[in-house]
Amino acid sequence: MTQDVQQRIDSLVQQNKIMVFMKGTKLMPQCGFSNNVVQILNVLGVPFETCDVLADPEIRQGIKEYSSWPTIPQVYINGEFVGGSDILIELYQKGELQQMAEVALAS
Amino acid sequence: MVSPDQVASMIKTGLPDAEVQVQDLTGGGDHYQVVVVSALFEGRSLVQRHQLVYRALQQEMDSEAIHALTMKTYTPQDWQALPTA
Numbered sequence: 187m188t189q190d191v192q193q194r195i196d197s198l199v200q201q202n203k204i205m206v207f208m209k210g211t212k213l214m215p216q217c218g219f220s221n222n223v224v225q226i227l228n229v230l231g232v233p234f235e236t237c238d239v240l241a242d243p244e245i246r247q248g249i250k251e252y253s254s255w256p257t258i259p260q261v262y263i264n265g266e267f268v269g270g271s272d273i274l275i276e277l278y279q280k281g282e283l284q285q286m287a288e289v290a291l292a293s
Numbered sequence: 294m295v296s297p298d299q300v301a302s303m304i305k306t307g308l309p310d311a312e313v314q315v316q317d318l319t320g321g322g323d324h325y326q327v328v329v330v331s332a333l334f335e336g337r338s339l340v341q342r343h344q345l346v347y348r349a350l351q352q353e354m355d356s357e358a359i360h361a362l363t364m365k366t367y368t369p370q371d372w373q374a375l376p377t378a
Binding site: 219254255256257267268269270271272273276277 | 347351355364
C-alpha cells in the first residue's frame, strides 16, 4: 500500500467518529453484507460516513492491509477497527454497539 | 472454490485444538458459515478471534476462493453454556 493511500485511510478513519468502508453507498449498498451494516447503523440512528471501495480500488486493497482484515465491509468507531458485518450484528444484538456509538459520539 | 472439509482442515491447522463446523451457504463453495470452538479464543475480543480464523484461511481469502465467510467463535466454556437446541 502506498504512503498516499495509507494517509487517505488514516484521515478518513480519524476524522469520522463512525466510518464504514463498504461496497456501494448508504442509499445503494451493492452487497448484502455492506447492506447489513448500513441497516444496523440506520436503526441505531447514528451519523456515519461511508467510502465506496468499488469506486476506489486503491482503498479497497489498502483497507485490507490497514486492518489485516480480508473482507469488506469494515467499520471503524473512534478510529478503531470494530469488525465486519457479522461482528456488527453480534455487537448490535448484545447492545454493545449502541454503547460504543454513544461513547464515540459523546467524545 | 474450496470444499467444506478443506475449510475445516485449514482452520484446524491454524487452531490445532479447534472444533469446527462448516456450512456451505450457497452450494457454490465460496460462501461459508463456520462455527469454531477453541481455547485460543479465551480473553480475545470478537475481532481478534475472527482474525485468528481469517489468518488460518489467508490464501483462500486473498485469492477470493472464499468470497464470503460468516463465523461464530466460542471458547469451550461458551460452547457448553449454550442452550442446546
